[in-house]
Amino acid sequence: MPSPPQSLVVLDVEGVLTPEVWIAVAERTGIDFLRRTTRDEPDYDVLMKGRIAALDAAGITMTTIMEVVEGLMPLPGARRFLEELQSRVPVVLLSDTFEQFGRPLMAELGWPLLLCHTLVVEGDRLADYRLRVNDQKARSVEAFRALNYRVVAVGDSYNDMTMLAAADSGILFRAPDNVIAEHPQYPCCTAYEDLLDLIDGCILNF
């Protein structure tokens, strides 16, 4: 009897387990520019440089930004979902957020492994950002597959699509209608219970 292969699940974070950090900063500071996302500005570097310029123009310090981030909570049910999933299969969180933003939210989620990027902070000013590696979500999935894991990837937006494509199975969670329409190959759902079922189904098919 062959033994089933070993599986690993990678999850996007913002929109899947936590609120969108930049939206929260926009609401707290009243800077509408910070509501722009990669959907409005597909060039990530232009977007981030614009965010930093907008924060500078308004005199928003890193202390203020971190107060917003530290006030955020995971989405309702997220921690329970994550713990249930971790009891079944190894889980890695893959996000294009930054370690400084991720840390308070990971504390609320019981310190799951989060692979992400980092901000450059000078004094109390958000000065710049550093991508640890380009397309890190897809590259991380490739790395876990090379380590002989079958990978299920869960995401919600355009910047997750290379990750889903690199995985053995992909699932859309609370994705916008256009993302769902453009990627009919992926099952989709909006409730954590259904997500657990979809992940189980993927793993059983490996």
Place this chain on the structure above:
Amino acid sequence: MPSPPQSLVVLDVEGVLTPEVWIAVAERTGIDFLRRTTRDEPDYDVLMKGRIAALDAAGITMTTIMEVVEGLMPLPGARRFLEELQSRVPVVLLSDTFEQFGRPLMAELGWPLLLCHTLVVEGDRLADYRLRVNDQKARSVEAFRALNYRVVAVGDSYNDMTMLAAADSGILFRAPDNVIAEHPQYPCCTAYEDLLDLIDGCILNF
């Protein structure tokens, strides 16, 4: 001002965070053969096949083995140490144990990410084992380095040495005297507080 590189810590599990599972099974079943380790039998396949034959000869079922494993607790202070470390840096547990043995211990440790192997169970019999990948500890370190993390590796025994060699920095924790003597290049300690300090020192030097 250059931003510091992003760091990640990999930890061996048995002897570092938890007791040795096979020693516990040996004590519970009275099968002395199960006390043999890779120090007594360097060929891992011969060792594992011997363990399985010894369990079969004594009629020890998977249910009994799992009762032993589920009765194990992390080493004193291990969970607190792990949570403190996770609040500072991403942490991955690398072990040559098996998912079935790891799961109850990971529950006690708050579900950190554990990369390991799997047992083949037929009915209630431990029938075989499957290494997910050869030399997985070193290969995992190489994968995280390729994803642009600087890696600190912590281990205690011979099967950790390729992992320590692959990492940017290696630390010996509660290692036997011969391992320490043969690897003078690595700092060593026996208390979790000192281990936190050594890890911090490695990261600051990156």
